[in-house]
Amino acid sequence: MESTSDSSQIADLVAGIKRRERACLAEALNLVDDRRPVAHEQAAKLLQELEQASLAAHSHLIGLTGPPGAGKSTLTAALISLWRQRGRRVGVLAVDPSSPISGGALLGDRLRMKISAGDDCVFIRSLASRGEYGGLSAEVWPMSLVMLAAFDVVLIETVGVGQREIDVASICDTTCYVAQPGSGDSIQFLKAGIMEVPHLLVVNKEDMGAVARRTLAELGTALGKAHADGNWEVPVLAASATVGSGIDEVADALLKHWETLIKTEQLVRRRRRSQARWIIKRIRDEFGSQGISRLGGEVELMQRISVQRRSLFEQHETLRLILLETGETHA
Amino acid sequence: MSEADKRDRPWLMRTYSGHSSAKASNELYRTNLSKGQTGLSVAFDLPTQTGYDSDHPLARGEVGKVGVPIDHIGDMEVLFNKIPLAKMNTSMTINATAPWLLALYVAVAEKQGANPSELQGTTQNDVLKEYLSRGTYIYPPGPSVRLTTDLITYTVDNIPKWNPTNVCSYHLQEAGATPTQELAYALSTAMAILDAVRESPSVTEERFTAVVGRISFFVNAGIRFVEETCKMRAFNVMWNKLAQQRYGVTDEKQRRFRYGIQVNSLGLTESQPENNVQRIVLEMLAVTLSKSARARAIQLPAWNEALGLPRPWDQQWALRMQQVLAFETDLLEYGDLLDGSPVVEAKVQELIASAEAEIARVAEQGGMVQAIESGYVKRELVKSHTQRMRDIESGDLKIVGVNCFTETAESPLTAGADAGIMKVDVKAEQEQIESLQAFREQRDQAKVKKALAALREAAVGGENIMPVSIDCARAGVTTGEWSEVLRETFGEYRAPTGIDISMAGQADSSEMDAVREKVRQTGEELGRPLRLLIGKPGLDGHSNGAEQIAVKGRDAGFEIVYEGIRLTPSHIARAAQEEGAHLIGLSVLSGSHLELVNDIQSELQSIGAENLPLIIGGIIPEDDAETLLSHGVQAVFTPKDVDMNLIMTDMVNIIRRSNGLEELV
Numbered sequence: 003m004e005s006t007s008d009s010s011q012i013a014d015l016v017a018g019i020k021r022r023e024r025a026c027l028a029e030a031l032n033l034v035d036d037r038r039p040v041a042h043e044q045a046a047k048l049l050q051e052l053e054q055a056s057l058a059a060h061s062h063l064i065g066l067t068g069p070p071g072a073g074k075s076t077l078t079a080a081l082i083s084l085w086r087q088r089g090r091r092v093g094v095l096a097v098d099p100s101s102p103i104s105g106g107a108l109l110g111d112r113l114r115m116k117i118s119a120g121d122d123c124v125f126i127r128s129l130a131s132r133g134e135y136g137g138l139s140a141e142v143w144p145m146s147l148v149m150l151a152a153f154d155v156v157l158i159e160t161v162g163v164g165q166r167e168i169d170v171a172s173i174c175d176t177t178c179y180v181a182q183p184g185s186g187d188s189i190q191f192l193k194a195g196i197m198e199v200p201h202l203l204v205v206n207k208e209d210m211g212a213v214a215r216r217t218l219a220e221l222g223t224a225l226g227k228a229h230a231d232g233n234w235e236v237p238v239l240a241a242s243a244t245v246g247s248g249i250d251e252v253a254d255a256l257l258k259h260w261e262t263l264i265k266t267e268q269l270v271r272r273r274r275r276s277q278a279r280w281i282i283k284r285i286r287d288e289f290g291s292q293g294i295s296r297l298g299g300e301v302e303l304m305q306r307i308s309v310q311r312r313s314l315f316e317q318h319e320t321l322r323l324i325l326l327e328t329g330e331t332h333a
Numbered sequence: 334m335s336e337a338d339k340r341d342r343p344w345l346m347r348t349y350s351g352h353s354s355a356k357a358s359n360e361l362y363r364t365n366l367s368k369g370q371t372g373l374s375v376a377f378d379l380p381t382q383t384g385y386d387s388d389h390p391l392a393r394g395e396v397g398k399v400g401v402p403i404d405h406i407g408d409m410e411v412l413f414n415k416i417p418l419a420k421m422n423t424s425m426t427i428n429a430t431a432p433w434l435l436a437l438y439v440a441v442a443e444k445q446g447a448n449p450s451e452l453q454g455t456t457q458n459d460v461l462k463e464y465l466s467r468g469t470y471i472y473p474p475g476p477s478v479r480l481t482t483d484l485i486t487y488t489v490d491n492i493p494k495w496n497p498t499n500v501c502s503y504h505l506q507e508a509g510a511t512p513t514q515e516l517a518y519a520l521s522t523a524m525a526i527l528d529a530v531r532e533s534p535s536v537t538e539e540r541f542t543a544v545v546g547r548i549s550f551f552v553n554a555g556i557r558f559v560e561e562t563c564k565m566r567a568f569n570v571m572w573n574k575l576a577q578q579r580y581g582v583t584d585e586k587q588r589r590f591r592y593g594i595q596v597n598s599l600g601l602t603e604s605q606p607e608n609n610v611q612r613i614v615l616e617m618l619a620v621t622l623s624k625s626a627r628a629r630a631i632q633l634p635a636w637n638e639a640l641g642l643p644r645p646w647d648q649q650w651a652l653r654m655q656q657v658l659a660f661e662t663d664l665l666e667y668g669d670l671l672d673g674s675p676v677v678e679a680k681v682q683e684l685i686a687s688a689e690a691e692i693a694r695v696a697e698q699g700g701m702v703q704a705i706e707s708g709y710v711k712r713e714l715v716k717s718h719t720q721r722m723r724d725i726e727s728g729d730l731k732i733v734g735v736n737c738f739t740e741t742a743e744s745p746l747t748a749g750a751d752a753g754i755m756k757v758d759v760k761a762e763q764e765q766i767e768s769l770q771a772f773r774e775q776r777d778q779a780k781v782k783k784a785l786a787a788l789r790e791a792a793v794g795g796e797n798i799m800p801v802s803i804d805c806a807r808a809g810v811t812t813g814e815w816s817e818v819l820r821e822t823f824g825e826y827r828a829p830t831g832i833d834i835s836m837a838g839q840a841d842s843s844e845m846d847a848v849r850e851k852v853r854q855t856g857e858e859l860g861r862p863l864r865l866l867i868g869k870p871g872l873d874g875h876s877n878g879a880e881q882i883a884v885k886g887r888d889a890g891f892e893i894v895y896e897g898i899r900l901t902p903s904h905i906a907r908a909a910q911e912e913g914a915h916l917i918g919l920s921v922l923s924g925s926h927l928e929l930v931n932d933i934q935s936e937l938q939s940i941g942a943e944n945l946p947l948i949i950g951g952i953i954p955e956d957d958a959e960t961l962l963s964h965g966v967q968a969v970f971t972p973k974d975v976d977m978n979l980i981m982t983d984m985v986n987i988i989r990r991s992n993g994l995e996e997l998v
Contacts, residue, residue: 024910025941032913036860071707104849105862106887109894112908120903125911130862130892244473244824 009047016051022091022122022152031127034144045144046315052147053277053313061150062260063273065170067162068180073206075111076243077180077252078159082124084249085155091123093149095142097160100130107131111159125153131160138169140287143280146173171200173276175269176259178202178252181221183214199229201259203238204252214240233266234259277314278307284318289325296328297321340666343659344621345422345630348648349595351376351401353761355411358401361645362416370652372422372454374632375412376400377434379872379923382469383899384430384816388766391901394928395872396762399642400426404769405811409437410444419447423454424499424593424630429471431458432484433815436802439492455496455593455630457551458484461522462501464705464826465714466508468874468898471816474702476823480798482529486536487799489544496591498526499551503595506553508877509718512564512684515553517691518701518710520571523548525701527580535797545580546587549629554619555597556612561619562671563680565626568592571685593630594620603639603952603973605734605741606753610636614654621658624669631655639972640747641754641954642924718877719884725975727842735975752954757924769811776809784808785818792822827897844978845888851985851997852890859915859992865891865984866914868905869898870933873923878950882918882980889981902929906936909945915988921951930961946991948984950974967991 015033018026034045068074078094085092096111107130127149132139138160149156160170171177179200205218222238229236237255241248263269282303285293297303310317348365351358362373377400380392387396387404396402403409413421418441427434435456439449460477463470470477485497502510502519510518530536530544550568554561569590576588596616601609613633620628633651635643643651658664671677698704705711724730731737747753784805791801805815856862865886867879876898886893894912896904909917921929926949937943949961950970958969967987974980986996 024907028910028913032861035913037857038860041860100892101887101890104888104890105853106890107892108883108887109892109912110896112894112896112912126908128892128894128912132862 012044012047012051015048016151019052019148019151020055022125024122024125027125027148027152030148031145034148035141046319049144049147050313050315052151053315055151061153062155062256063146063150063173063175064155064157064256065174065177066157066159066180067170067177067200068206069182070161072180072182073243074159074161074180077204077206077241077249078111078157080241080243080246080249081157081253084253086121086123088253090154091152092125093153093156094124094126095129095145095149095156095158096126097129097131097138097142097158099161100132105132123153125149138173140280140284143173143277172279175263175272176201176256178204178256180204180206181217183207183217199236201229201231201234201236202252202255203236204248205238205240207242207244231268233262233268274308275304278304281307281314281318281321285321285325288322293325296325341624341627343665344628344655345372345593346370346652346655346659347372347374347424347630347632348652349374349376349426349632349634350648351378352399352642352755353397353401353758354765355401355403355408357758357761359412359414359416362412364645365648365652366416368649368652369656372424372630373416374424375426377425377427378402379469379874381434381812382427382430383872383874384433384471384812384820385872386811386813387762387769389813391872391899393871393932394762394925395923396765398757398924399873402765403434403437403812404765405772405809406437406440406806407768407772407809409441409806413441413445417447418442418445419451421454424457425455426457428457428460428463428469429477429480430812430816431456432480432798432802433806433812435484435488436799436806439803440806449492451494452492453494455499455549456484457501458498459501459522459526459551461525461701461705462504462518463874465518465711466504466875466877468876469872470826470874472819472823473826474706476819477826478525478529478702479795480819481526482533483798485526485530485544485547486533486540487797489540489547491799493543495547496549497547499549499593500526501551503551503553505714506555506597507875508714509716509721510714511717512560512567513687513691514713514717516564516567516571516684516688517695519550519552519568520575520688521692521695521701521704523550523572524575524579528700531580541580542582542584542587545576545582546584548591550590550592552592552594552620552628553597554594554616556600556616558615558619559677560680560684561616562623562626563677563684565592565620565628566623566671566677566681567684567688569626570681571688590626591629593632594628595632596620596634600732601634601636601639602732602735603971604739605744606637606640607744607746608734609634609639610650610654613651614658617654617658621664623671624667625672637746637753639952640752641952642757644751644755647755715880715884718881722881722885722975722977726977732975735973752956754954772809773811780808781805781810781814784810785814788815789818789822792819848978848981848985849890851982854997855985855989855994856890858994859988861913862890862892863916863985863988864894864912864914865916865918866894866896866905866909866912867918867920868896868900868908868933869920870900870902870905870929871921871923871925872899873921873925874898875922876920878922879918879920881977882920882950885977885981886984891981891984902932903936905933906940906942909937910940910942914945915992916984917945917947918984919947919949919951921949921953924952926951926953927957927960930964930966934965944991946987948987 015026015030019030033041066074082092098107098109100107109128111128112126146156158170177200183205203221205214207214218240239248239251241252282300294300307317348370350361378397379395379399380387381403385392387402425434442449442452458481460470460481481498488495488497500519500523502515505515505518531541572590573588576582582588596613600612633654635647635651637643637647695701695704725736728736787801788805791798852863867883869876869879883893883895937945946967948968949966953969953971961969968983970980989996
């Protein structure tokens with residue numbers, strides 16, 4: 003994707019994405035990952051098209067997070083095969099940490115997601131956190147838009163312990179936290195309010211027996227059942243991705259949360275808000291906190307972006323231009 | 334008493350061999366036995382080891398490559414044609430499918446008129462190390478330990494002279510283990526197996542003691558032969574103590590550390606391959622010098638294993654090395670040469686202390702099975718191996734002909750038309766498939782169905798798997814069918830790769846910085862960080878090379894997508910596209926590189942990704958390397974490419990070239 007420039011080519015790409023053509027999906031993901039200015043322009047056009055589609059909300063964006071070793075990838079694999087049995091098409095973005103020294107990364111999540119190679123309805127892209135340990139790099143959100151346009155369920159899998167969970171929670175419709183049996187960390191984080199309460203808690207490795215049951219009980223009592231979003235009681239479930247138990251229940255609970263979001267008309271609002279957050283994040287990445295305060299501070303900015311009906315990508319460009327111009331004035 | 338009477342009896346002499354077909358391998362075995370070999374060591378091909386029939390898609394290109402294909406009892410009969418099993422001592426390197434191959438062996442012995450209780454030999458039957466190295470596991474650790482246990486308890490009752498399991502530290506060294514790690518992980522594995530046997534309700538205390546007495550080991554000896562001798566002595570001391578204290582074995586004979594050996598293939602070099610001869614001889618000394626820690630069975634690799642498959646003459650040379658040591662030298666006339674040496678004793682004690690500390694760390698995690706599942710052991714091994722590679726690169730670890738004394742005259746050994754290696758008959762795979770399909774047609778299908786149903790029932794219900802497997806063998810069940818029933822019952826396993834080792838300890842040097850800069854700059858010019866997809870197609874599970882490139886690539890700033898072993902060509906092609914890779918790196922050590930590369934290229938073409946550049950690493954003969962390059966492969970790396978920074982720079986330039994950028998120097 004080095005030379006597409008006119009809008010008909012973008013339209014073709016969008017059509018290809020919607021038909022889940024693998025070459026088009028890959029090309030679109032490469033494009034939104036591309037940092038060169040020429041690509042940036044095309045990506046903005048592409049995303050503008052996809053943004054409308056994403057607000058129409060036919061597909062479910064799920065965040066799956068938890069500490070290293072909790073079994074997130076095996077749980078993802080089990081969910082993928084269950085969703086496939088239920089006829090749902092699945093896209094996955096799997097995030098692994100980057101090396102702070104070299105910037106390189108080892109992306110090994112696919113390893114545990116042994117998917118039948120011939121299945122055209124599953125697409126996995128691995129991502130490096132690129133300096134945002136436990137968090138999400140700026141490309142994740144546009145990539146999730148590309149995936150949402152093609153698949154019924156899009157799952158973002160990311161490592162997280164504590165504060166940085168907020169990142170994935172802030173862009174997904176539903177957040178699922180996978181806890182490691184026997185580890186008190188998750189509970190401490192939840193109690194101390196360091197971690198935003200997810201919509202669903204899963205204790206994986208149920209086959210570990212007593213340890214898993216204890217963690218399950220502790221999580222159950224550590225939480226006030228009602229989620230801060232309102233209209234939702236946080237289920238605490240046990241599952242074992244290796245022996246295949248509890249996977250149905252996890253998928254059902256995820257679906258139920260999504261249906262609740264739709265019924266209570268929160269979904270579109272939630273997505274707009276997360277899109278606004280993404281703009282702020284991008285601006286912070288480019289101009290620092292200084293840039294945010296020059297635009298009136300985060301709260302003010304959030305307000306401004308959320309009420310606008312204009313495309314977020316246009317808004318992003320407008321805000322960048324303001325900062326670039328006023329930056330020049332200062333210089 | 335004459336000198337000859339005082340001599341010790343020599344060890345069992347074997348050559349690890351098997352290729353192409355049961356018929357070709359049978360001829361080879363009979364020739365080797367006529368040359369004075371005293372036991373057989375059967376190498377099976379990868380489909381047989383990983384439970385696939387020869388006509389399964391994953392088996393393509395692998396049939397008869399690294400060993401003999403055994404699909405059913407007919408193949409096994411041909412393999413041992415005119416070799417009376419009642420008199421033979423046969424070692425079978427077989428793990429995940431060990432119960433099945435032993436079942437076939439028993440069924441063939443019966444057909445020959447032998448009484449199974451007379452059979453002698455060894456099944457490797459150590460799946461735990463397959464998760465760490467070698468990679469021919471199928472099922473998850475829990476069910477695998479159960480199959481191992483079933484085979485052990487069955488043989489103790491029915492084939493009392495059989496060595497049911499050969500706990501392997503050999504492959505751990507191949508994966509980079511230090512002597513301390515070899516001691517610690519081999520003994521921890523033995524404990525995991527014995528603990529499981531002890532818990533099995535069918536095993537009485539008396540029988541359990543017999544089981545401890547039947548456990549044998551398969552060990553590696555590297556070029557640091559003094560330390561390796563000390564390692565063997567340390568094994569002796571530690572095993573004796575373990576059997577006595579942990580398992581309460583009172584009979585001293587049953588506490589003896591019994592082991593077979595194959596010396597180091599890790600240290601065998603492709604450059605100046607004749608140097609491997611002296612390496613092998615010195616390594617053999619490590620396991621023979623000390624009488625009290627002498628190997629029971631020895632198999633030596635051939636000098637040219639790093640080049641390709643050895644020919645019969647190469648194997649004969651390896652056998653003759655053993656015969657010269659045993660029959661010409663005076664080694665076997667003396668008692669232990671090292672007893673009482675303070676230097677040796679100090680080294681032994683040092684190894685014991687460090688190994689005991691590592692065993693304690695494994696025990697803290699709940700034992701070997703848990704430490705493997707958590708990825709701990711693999712991570713430690715990758716760390717050691719990475720350190721070794723760095724030491725070779727920096728020259729701290731000297732390898733003659735590789736990183737020092739590299740000037741050489743042309744070798745007459747590799748000058749022949751065959752370039753000094755064996756060429757496998759390309760028709761062998763097709764012939765095997767045809768004979769398998771014919772076998773399937775003519776057998777009694779109802780009998781097969783019944784036998785498989787009984788197998789499934791035993792697998793689910795927990796009854797010993799051996800008797801039903803022997804029934805399956807008699808009924809004409811195939812290797813793929815037997816394995817598939819168990820796959821359906823137990824599931825398939827993907828092992829941790831260990832490449833998530835800590836970010837600390839990344840090599841830092843000015844060359845490394847220069848490579849990183851090239852990676853970064855190229856990523857910037859192409860708009861996003863460089864991505865390399867590393868794939869291991871086919872059934873070969875030797876993933877150390879792929880893992881080293883993965884770790885080094887990460888250190889150099891690449892985003893590495895690594896999916897582990899046993900992938901189909903279509904899987905690799907599609908993953909490369911999904912992941913937006915700039916380059917595909919393949920690793921193949923089984924010899925099926927030509928077929929697999931060809932298949933991957935056509936898969937790439939069919940999904941419109943034929944422009945993705947492809948490189949390959951592995952044991953690839955020069956002729957084949959040229960063929961690959963002429964078919965569009967961008968680079969071929971072999972064991973003689975030890976400068977990892979150079980490999981990284983090549984990769985950057987290949988990506989630059991295929992994107993129309995100038996190469997960087």
